Each structure stands twice: as C-alpha cells, then as structure tokens.
Amino acid sequence: MGNTSSDSRLENCDAEQWLPSGESPAISAVMFSAGVLGNLIALALLAHRWRGDSGRSAGPGSSISLFHVLVTELVFTDLLGTCLISPVVLASYARNQTLVALAPQRRVCTYFAFSMTFFSLATMLMLFAMALERYLAIGHPYFYQSRIKRRGGLAVLPIVYTASLLFCSLPLLGHRQYAQYCPGTWCFIWLEQTTYLRLYATLLLLLIIAVLVCNFSVILNLIRMHRRGKRSRCGPSLGGSRRRGERVSMAEETDHLILLAIMTITFAICSLPLTIFAYMNETSRKEKWYLQALRFLSINSIIDPWVFAILRPPVLRLMRSVLCCRVSLRAQDATQTSCSAQLNVGK
Numbered sequence: 275m276g277n278t279s280s281d282s283r284l285e286n287c288d289a290e291q292w293l294p295s296g297e298s299p300a301i302s303a304v305m306f307s308a309g310v311l312g313n314l315i316a317l318a319l320l321a322h323r324w325r326g327d328s329g330r331s332a333g334p335g336s337s338i339s340l341f342h343v344l345v346t347e348l349v350f351t352d353l354l355g356t357c358l359i360s361p362v363v364l365a366s367y368a369r370n371q372t373l374v375a376l377a378p379q380r381r382v383c384t385y386f387a388f389s390m391t392f393f394s395l396a397t398m399l400m401l402f403a404m405a406l407e408r409y410l411a412i413g414h415p416y417f418y419q420s421r422i423k424r425r426g427g428l429a430v431l432p433i434v435y436t437a438s439l440l441f442c443s444l445p446l447l448g449h450r451q452y453a454q455y456c457p458g459t460w461c462f463i464w465l466e467q468t469t470y471l472r473l474y475a476t477l478l479l480l481l482i483i484a485v486l487v488c489n490f491s492v493i494l495n496l497i498r499m500h501r502r503g504k505r506s507r508c509g510p511s512l513g514g515s516r517r518r519g520e521r522v523s524m525a526e527e528t529d530h531l532i533l534l535a536i537m538t539i540t541f542a543i544c545s546l547p548l549t550i551f552a553y554m555n556e557t558s559r560k561e562k563w564y565l566q567a568l569r570f571l572s573i574n575s576i577i578d579p580w581v582f583a584i585l586r587p588p589v590l591r592l593m594r595s596v597l598c599c600r601v602s603l604r605a606q607d608a609t610q611t612s613c614s615a616q617l618n619v620g621k
Contacts, residue, residue: 372458
C-alpha cells in the first residue's frame, strides 16, 4: 500500500503543470548566485596565476603546471553547469510553471535531467584526471616528465565531455527515462529505471574509490620523499640548492594534495546519498529522499570553486604547517641527534 501511494504521488508530480502555492525561488536564486560568484572568483584567481607564471616564464621551472590547467578546466565545467541548469529553475519560478509545462514534449525536463547527469559525471571525471596526474607526477616522475606534457591537459576537457556525453545519452535512446519530481522544479532519472540509475551511481562510486586510491598513493610517496630528505640532511653540504628545491617541490605537492583531497571529500559527501538511494530496496525508497540526494549532488558545483578560492597559498601553508609541524619537529630532533652521533663516531 505504501509503495502504491508513493508511486501515485510521483505520477501526480510528474504530470503537474503548475507550481504549488507558496513556493519561493529564494533558495534557488541564492545557490545560483553563490555558484556563479564562486566560479568567477576562482577563474579570476587562476587567470592571475596564469599571467604571473607567464610573466616569469623566462626563468627556469616557472611554467604553469598541468595540475592548474586541470583545475581551470574543473572550475570552467562547474561554471558552465551552473549557468546552464539554474536559470531553467528560475524561469520555472518566474512563470509559476513546472519544468514539464515550460516546453512541449517534456523537452525542458529532459534537458534539465540530462544536464544534471552530464555535469555531475564530468566533474567527477575531472577530479579523477587531477588525482591521476598527481599520482603519475609523484609516483612515476620519469614517465611523467618524458610523456606527460602541459598541452596534454588541454585535451582532457574534450575527452571528459565526450565520455560523459556518450554515457549520459543512453537514457535518451529509450522511452521516458526521466521524470519530474515535486515541487516541479527538478527532473532526473526515473525511479522505475533502476538499472541505469544504479549503473550511474556505481560509476560515480568507482571514480571516487579510484581518486582515493590515487591520493593514498601520493601520500605514501610524499612520506618516502620526506624520509629521503631527512636522511640527506646528514650528508655533506654540497648540493644545498638541490635539497632546497626538493623541499619546495614537496611543499607544493603537499598543497596540491590538500586541495585535491578536500575537493574529493566534498564530491563524495555530495554524491554518496544518490549512490545509497540507488541501491535501496524499491519498497523502502521515498521520493523526498531522492530529492534530498539530488540537492546534495547539485551543490557540489557551488562548493568546489569556493574551496579553491578559500584555500589560497597562505591558507595551504598554514594547513600544511599545522598538519606537519609536530612530525617535522620530531624528525628534525631525530635528525640532529643522528647527525651528532655520526660526527662523534667519525671523530
């Protein structure tokens, strides 16, 4: 009985033409404004970095990193998704009509649902590309230096978009793969299409796991770099500039890891509700839970640029110092003790 009532309510929402009375566009407007503002700020900061690095391009080792090329593409994807999806919701509120009623043959509803799936998948694929780039740069530096070029980062965006387009176009091949949900300003994969919904959720979950594996591997390699640097401090003073370069490189890699880790955790939190809902028993599903999962999925493109805008180099240095201060102090004391012992033995 409960399942029949839920299905009946879903059918009513899917066919509704007018928004319920009392619905306010305030939350949607705030989300749209925060998303656009955050992405524009992030792009401005990235553009400033690009100009600064281009101005210093005459110096050795000062070119723009591939990681920041990928970050720029991620922010661009978030901005594009926000600008293509949120105005549809605002137009629905402005006309007091549901997405189904905005255009004949449910075109706006289909467009909204396809855009949601497309940009969510594209964002996760960009995060995976960033994590893979860090894994290759730290774990396989020779291969990375000889095979991976900055220009290759420019090809990542069309590859990600093509893969997302092909996968998210599968529902368009069937009949009524998308549905409208209450209050009439949301469209997404129809709950009856359990196979594709679970396939989509599983793909997001696998990408999250792959990103976490890459990040964990980077952490292990950074620990090894730290230990090698600790042992090298007991050596002769020759090559001091090289050791300083290694310390700077390790600090930069740690900053990249912190930024990528926070973005990954954010996406995992935003996408896991949908994954959990997709694997729930059909009799225990509730439409309001589905709506909450979709809302979580949609706010990721708003949070990502603010994470980048807030985590500027001074903030990353502070976080790095808080995370590594005690370890570094202990390592320094141990290194000084070890070096002193070696000097005494030499005497």
